[in-house]
Every structure is written in C-alpha cells, then in structure tokens.
Amino acid sequence: xxxxxxTLGLFLYPIIALKDHPVLFRYGNIYIxxxxxxxxxxxxxxxxxAYFYFLVTFPSETSGRYWIWNAALVPICSLFFSKIYHxxxxxxxxxxxxxxxxxxxxxxNQGGQFGVLVGTIWISITSKIGFFACMDxxxxxxxxxxxxxxxxxxxxxxxxxxxxxxxxxxxxxxxxSKVLRIFPELxxxxxxxxxxxxxxxxxxxxxxMAWILTLNPKSGVASAYCIIAYNLxxxxxxxxxxxxxxxxxxxxxxxxxxxxxxxxxxxxIIYLLFALWIPxxxxxxxxxxxxxxxxxxxxxxxxxxxxxxxxxxxYVGTWGIHYKKLGQHFEWxxx
Numbered sequence: 001x002x003x004x005x006x007t008l009g010l011f012l013y014p015i016i017a018l019k020d021h022p023v024l025f026r027y028g029n030i031y032i033x034x035x036x037x038x039x040x041x042x043x044x045x046x047x048x049x050a051y052f053y054f055l056v057t058f059p060s061e062t063s064g065r066y067w068i069w070n071a072a073l074v075p076i077c078s079l080f081f082s083k084i085y086h087x088x089x090x091x092x093x094x095x096x097x098x099x100x101x102x103x104x105x106x107x108x109n110q111g112g113q114f115g116v117l118v119g120t121i122w123i124s125i126t127s128k129i130g131f132f133a134c135m136d137x138x139x140x141x142x143x144x145x146x147x148x149x150x151x152x153x154x155x156x157x158x159x160x161x162x163x164x165x166x167x168x169x170x171x172x173x174x175x176x177s178k179v180l181r182i183f184p185e186l187x188x189x190x191x192x193x194x195x196x197x198x199x200x201x202x203x204x205x206x207x208x209m210a211w212i213l214t215l216n217p218k219s220g221v222a223s224a225y226c227i228i229a230y231n232l233x234x235x236x237x238x239x240x241x242x243x244x245x246x247x248x249x250x251x252x253x254x255x256x257x258x259x260x261x262x263x264x265x266x267x268x269i270i271y272l273l274f275a276l277w278i279p280x281x282x283x284x285x286x287x288x289x290x291x292x293x294x295x296x297x298x299x300x301x302x303x304x305x306x307x308x309x310x311x312x313x314x315y316v317g318t319w320g321i322h323y324k325k326l327g328q329h330f331e332w333x334x335x
Contacts, residue, residue: 015151016170016196018038018154018155019155019157019170019172019174019177020173021034021155022034022156022174022176022178022326023176023326024320029324030321030322030323031322031323031325031326033155033321033322033326034152034156035152035155035156035319036152036315036316036318037320038149038151038152039148039315039320040311040312040316040319040320041148042146042147042148042152043145043148043312043315044308044311045144045145046075046142047071047072047075047141047307048308049141049144050137050142051067051068051071051298052289052294053137053140053141053213054127054129055287055298056285057133057284057285057286057287058129061128062127067127068298068303068307070126071141071307073122073123074115074116074119074123075145075311076311076314077115077119077122078112078113078115078142078145079314079315079318080115081111081113081114081115081118082109082110082115083106084111085107085111085112085114086101086111087101088111089108099332103330103331103332104328104329105319105329107318107319110260113264116138116142120134120138123138130219130280132219132220132223132275132278133219133281135220136209136213136219136220136222136223137213137283138223139222140210143202143203143205143206143209144202144203144206146202147199147202147206148199150198150199150202151196153195153198157172157174157176157178157179157180158178158195159195160172160179160191160192160194160195160241160242161193161195161240161242162240163190163191164190166190168193169192170192170193170196171189171191172186172187172188173187175187176326178327181327192240192241194240194241197237197240198233198237201233202230205226205229205230208225209222212225213283214285216282216283217282217283218276218280218282218283219280219282220272220274220275220276220278220280223271223275224268224269224271224272224275225272226268227271228265228268228269228272231261232261232265234258234264235258235261235262238257238261
C-alpha cells in the first residue's frame with residue numbers, strides 16, 4: 001500500500017505542483033498564466049474527441065473537409081457565454097464601473113454550459129443531425145475540456161475550497177495565486193482541493209459517458225446523464241468551497257451558483273423525459289475508424305490544423321494572457 005501511495009504521489013506530483021506556478025512566464029507587462037495553456041490544451045483535445053465521435057457515428061453528415069469548424073465552434077460559444085455570465089453574476093454592480101469589469105479576466109463554467117448548448121444547436125441544424133444525438137457526443141467530449149479547465153483553476157488559484165483540518169488538502173504560498181491576491185490571510189492555510197476533486201469527477205464522467213455510448217443508447221440518454229450528474233455534483237462540491245467569494249471586490253454568496261446548478265439538474269431531468277418520449281434513433285458507431293486513420297486522414301489536414309490552432313490561440317489569448325497585472329485582459333487608456 002505504501003508503494004502504491006508513493007507511485008500515485010509521484011504520478012500526480014506534476015499536477016499538484018502546478019499551484020506553485022500560476023504564471024508560466026512574464027515578458028514586460030505581459031503575463032502568460034499557466035491556466036491559459038492548460039485550458040487551451042484541454043479544449044483542443046475535446047475537439048478531437050468530438051470530431052472522432054461524429055465521424056464514426058455520422059460519417060456522411062461530417063464528411064466535408066470544413067466540418068471540424070463546427071466542432072471548434074462549440075468551445076468558442078462556451079467561451080463567450082462563460083464571459084457574459086460574469087456580468088450576470090455582477091448584476092447592477094457592473095453598471096457602476098463597466099470599464100473595470102470589462103477588463104477583468106473572469107470566466108464562469110456555468111455560463112459556458114449555455115454556450116455549449118448554443119453551439120450544439122448550431123451543429124444539429126447545419127449538419128442535419130438530431131439534437132439529442134449531437135448533445136450526447138458533444139457533452140461526452142466536453143467533459144475532457146471541463147477536467148482540464150479545473151486543473152487550470154487549481155494552477156491559477158481560483159474556485160478553491162474552504163479551510164480544512166484534513167490531511168486531504170492543498171496549500172497556496174505563491175502570492176500570485178488568485179486565492180492569495182484576494183484572501184492573503186489564506187497563505188499556508190490548508191484548503192479543500194475542490195478543483196482537483198472536480199477534475200477527477202469530470203474525467204470519471206467522461207469515462208462513464210464514453211462507456212454508455214458503446215451500449216448504443218437512445219439519443220439523449222447519455223447527455224441527460226451528464227447534465228444531471230454534473231450539476232448535482234456541482235451542488236455537492238459547493239459545500240466545500242469557501243462560503244463567500246470575492247467577485248470584483250464585491251462579495252457574492254455561493255448559493256447563487258448552487259441555485260443555478262440545482263436548476264440545471266432539474267432541467268436535465270425534464271430533458272431526459274423528453275429524450276425518452278420523443279421518437280429518435282439509437283446511437284451507433286457505424287463507421288469504425290482507427291486512431292491512425294483518424295489522424296492521417298482527418299486531423300493532419302489543413303482545415304483541421306487551422307481550426308485547432310485558431311481555437312487554441314483564442315483560449316490562450318483570453319484565458320492565458322494578462323496585461324500589466326494579474327486578473328485583467330487590458331488596461332484602459334486613462335487619457
């Protein structure tokens with residue numbers, strides 16, 4: 001058992017050590033934060049998974065060389081809505097100083113979920129693929145992006161847990177970590193590693209959804225499972241996050257996020273009932289595709305390279321580049 005613990009600790013050390021390196025490097029006034037690279041990498045991998053799943057499930061509808069741009073559109077929509085959600089959380093506070101809040105590097109997972117929905121609707125309409133089937137494949141792949149995103153949160157020091165006396169904890173000491181920039185009194189204080197727990201759950205969710213897809217389920221079942229399980233977990237994990245979070249120097253009770261997660265869980269149940277009621281086909285992998293063929297015939301092609309590169313750079317640019325100080329995209333010209 002000791003050897004197993006040591007091996008597991010050695011394997012996880014590179015991830016655990018990320019909390020000490022919120023900034024990858026700095027060049028003058030430009031900060032490249034680690035979370036931006038991690039998140040962009042996760043998004044790129046999720047696009048590849050989505051592309052693969054659509055190719056083997058709906059080969060004729062996705063045969064066009066430009067189709068991968070549809071898969072890339074989903075995380076772009078998610079990015080947009082995750083940013084808009086910041087202003088929703090701020091509420092009327094946003095109107096007091098819109099320039100300040102527009103410059104802030106704040107993104108919210110819950111807003112991103114709505115963006116995924118919009119992107120999936122687009123794929124369903126333009127590709128003439130059933131909506132429930134699109135949701136099944138997109139949400140399965142999106143779990144990868146969510147997991148990497150939570151690892152990025154851990155690196156940056158956001159979405160952290162509350163103080164704990166448990167040995168299952170993490171400690172932030174780098175003053176550049178967001179948790180210490182907002183709550184400097186939490187330096188060297190053991191915190192519940194909610195980000196890593198969330199990442200582990202997201203990987204688990206991906207694994208179970210990938211398995212469900214192999215069972216040829218009715219369209220909509222896998223995505224309903226994801227919506228319900230993910231948001232119920234979110235309600236649960238919020239109990240271990242700090243009870244009050246500073247949003248742009250304004251305190252907001254975490255019950256808002258629990259409430260939204262509860263609403264989305266209920267929506268997932270209603271979604272499942274509709275998926276079971278509405279006539280639809282079962283998902284099936286009708287066009288087996290080896291990984292070698294997938295990469296040589298579909299990924300190592302101009303449009304795929306452009307789509308993946310574009311999405312990666314957009315995420316690095318929005319999540320990973322801070323200007324003059326951590327926590328802001330840019331600085332308004334005072335003149």
